[in-house]
Amino acid sequence: MSVIRGFSVEGVVACFDEPNQIGDIFDINAPRNAPAKDPAANLTALSWHSDLFQYEVDTEFSVTINHSSLGVTTYRIGSAGGGLPGGTPPAVYLDVYGDVRVTDINLGAHTAGANPIFMVALDGRMLPSGHLIQQDTTDTGRFVAPWVSASNVFLRETAMSGTNALAGTSRTYRVMVFRTRAKDPSKPLFAGDASGLQLARGIIDSSRKYAKQVAVGESPYAINLGPTIDCVNGGVRTATGGLTFSEALYAGAMAAPAYRNIGL
Amino acid sequence: MIFNEGADIFHTQGSRVVWSTTRRPVVLLPNNKVTLNSFDIAWPHPATSDAYGYSATTSGGFTAYAAASFVTIVPQEWDSGLTAVATLPAGCNYFQVDVNLARINSLSSYLGYGEPPVLLPSEQWHTLDGASAVAERFSLLVRIFRFERIGNTVYLRRKQSVANVGARFPWLSGNNPTNGAGGQRNGWTYGSGGINGHPVSMRAQAFNAFSNRGQSGMAATDDNTNYASTWRGTVIITPGYIKA
Numbered sequence: 016m017s018v019i020r021g022f023s024v025e026g027v028v029a030c031f032d033e034p035n036q037i038g039d040i041f042d043i044n045a046p047r048n049a050p051a052k053d054p055a056a057n058l059t060a061l062s063w064h065s066d067l068f069q070y071e072v073d074t075e076f077s078v079t080i081n082h083s084s085l086g087v088t089t090y091r092i093g094s095a096g097g098g099l100p101g102g103t104p105p106a107v108y109l110d111v112y113g114d115v116r117v118t119d120i121n122l123g124a125h126t127a128g129a130n131p132i133f134m135v136a137l138d139g140r141m142l143p144s145g146h147l148i149q150q151d152t153t154d155t156g157r158f159v160a161p162w163v164s165a166s167n168v169f170l171r172e173t174a175m176s177g178t179n180a181l182a183g184t185s186r187t188y189r190v191m192v193f194r195t196r197a198k199d200p201s202k203p204l205f206a207g208d209a210s211g212l213q214l215a216r217g218i219i220d221s222s223r224k225y226a227k228q229v230a231v232g233e234s235p236y237a238i239n240l241g242p243t244i245d246c247v248n249g250g251v252r253t254a255t256g257g258l259t260f261s262e263a264l265y266a267g268a269m270a271a272p273a274y275r276n277i278g279l
Numbered sequence: 280m281i282f283n284e285g286a287d288i289f290h291t292q293g294s295r296v297v298w299s300t301t302r303r304p305v306v307l308l309p310n311n312k313v314t315l316n317s318f319d320i321a322w323p324h325p326a327t328s329d330a331y332g333y334s335a336t337t338s339g340g341f342t343a344y345a346a347a348s349f350v351t352i353v354p355q356e357w358d359s360g361l362t363a364v365a366t367l368p369a370g371c372n373y374f375q376v377d378v379n380l381a382r383i384n385s386l387s388s389y390l391g392y393g394e395p396p397v398l399l400p401s402e403q404w405h406t407l408d409g410a411s412a413v414a415e416r417f418s419l420l421v422r423i424f425r426f427e428r429i430g431n432t433v434y435l436r437r438k439q440s441v442a443n444v445g446a447r448f449p450w451l452s453g454n455n456p457t458n459g460a461g462g463q464r465n466g467w468t469y470g471s472g473g474i475n476g477h478p479v480s481m482r483a484q485a486f487n488a489f490s491n492r493g494q495s496g497m498a499a500t501d502d503n504t505n506y507a508s509t510w511r512g513t514v515i516i517t518p519g520y521i522k523a
Binding site: 016017018019030032054055056057058059061062063064066067068069070090092093094095102103104105106107108109111114115117119130132133134141142143144145158160161162163164169171173195211212214219221222223224225226227228229230238239240241242243244245246247248249250251254255264272275277278 | 286287288290291292296297298299300301302303304305306307308309310311332333334335336337338339341343344345346347349354356368369370371372373375377379390391392396398399400403404405406407408409410411412413414416417419420421422423425426427428438439440441442443444465478481484485486517518519520521522523
């Protein structure tokens with residue numbers, strides 16, 4: 016049976032499946048209340064617990080970024096011999112084709128404060144750091160890695176051209192920033208009125224959104240449960256939401272990890 | 280409102296489900312997180328060889344010479360293996376990794392591009408999807424790191440890979456800088472193991488009559504570069520659970 020119980024002495028509120036019906040329902044030490052007392056050892060029985068971090072949404076938005084093109088630059092590196100009367104001096108050199116450009120793109124602002132937990136999704140799948148979003152030819156590529164400051168979410172873009180230029184491209188990213196919320200000792204374990212319900216001294220509130228199992232018909236975001244990046248033969252494979260994305264050079268066999276679909 | 284339906288509990292706000300026992304929130308266990316301070320993630324200097332170019336031209340009774348040596352990185356795969364860094368509570372099926380790292384040493388420049396770029400901005404926070412990241416790439420070398428879970432233990436793995444795309448230079452036949460009569464040949468030769476090496480840095484130049492490979496006035500071919508890389512900072516590993 017699923018229950019919501021609060022224990023005022025311990026300041027704990029939890030929603031969980033009772034493992035049995037042994038003991039007093041008001042006693043956190045009773046076997047039936049084990050998930051409330053020791054959430055780490057009873058995770059499969061828990062829906063939520065006031066001591067756990069529930070991914071409370073602070074900011075979410077979609078943003079379309081027009082990634083700019085990168086042309087070809089040729090660098091000549093080498094040595095040239097001395098003057099030669101009536102002739103062309105010998106020279107030994109390499110012509111290196113291509114360019115590298117590193118840019119930090121501001122995706123947008125958040126209000127979650129310093130060092131928040133955040134996620135950035137592309138096409139409904141979380142974005143691995145270093146994900147290849149574009150490869151026009153074998154010697155070009157565009158890689159992105161999301162990062163966050165105390166006020167904004169950014170995308171570090173590393174663009175590379177070779178003997179061929181890298182064309183511009185557009186991508187739409189879904190940005191989600193989560194708030195770490197502390198218990199408010201001035202609030203009760205359970206409170207509610209016509210406007211909503213608050214639980215666990217404000218940890219759970221009707222007015223907020225939380226990352227949770229996705230419902231039928233909802234647009235999901237895939238969170239990966241295993242490694243999402245590999246490299247072999249100088250090429251990278253990223254994997255997310257059950258799909259793999261490989262550079263032309265990649266010669267490995269990493270499979271996409273298991274994942275869970277969540278909604279907000 | 281909050282209500283039960285059968286054996287399940289629903290918490291709703293209007294038509295929106297805030298959470299329910301059939302739509303459980305994703306949770307992390309902050310009391311069980313592991314914080315690694317001043318933590319190093321490092322990759323070694325890659326195996327290298329050299330490419331040597333020589334050219335002599337005669338005109339008007341005079342001969343001029345030019346030679347240049349290049350450090351090349353050769354195709355290779357390096358895998359650090361697994362290093363245990365944290366233990367998770369049993370029952371977790373998910374863990375989140377947040378990192379704030381900076382590369383702490385300078386690398387040699389490569390070709391005309393300066394110091395190799397970093398794909399993760401230094402001293403900024405990243406939540407790593409799949410606990411994985413591409414850290415660096417230059418020339419045909421790429422470096423990654425990832426945290427992997429086996430049982431209840433979290434391990435760090437680092438990998439470094441250099442592509443094999445065949446010969447990058449038009450090597451002289453037989454890799455021989457001289458012709459059958461002992462004369463010097465114009466062209467490129469490679470050092471030990473360097474037939475498929477990628478140039479990363481010009482090592483030296485020479486402009487004298489004895490500047491071809493193997494002669495007394497040749498340009499130096501020792502490796503004077505350093506592409507070993509160390510990143511240092513904070514890694515936070517937080518266990519969690521996501522209901523299927």
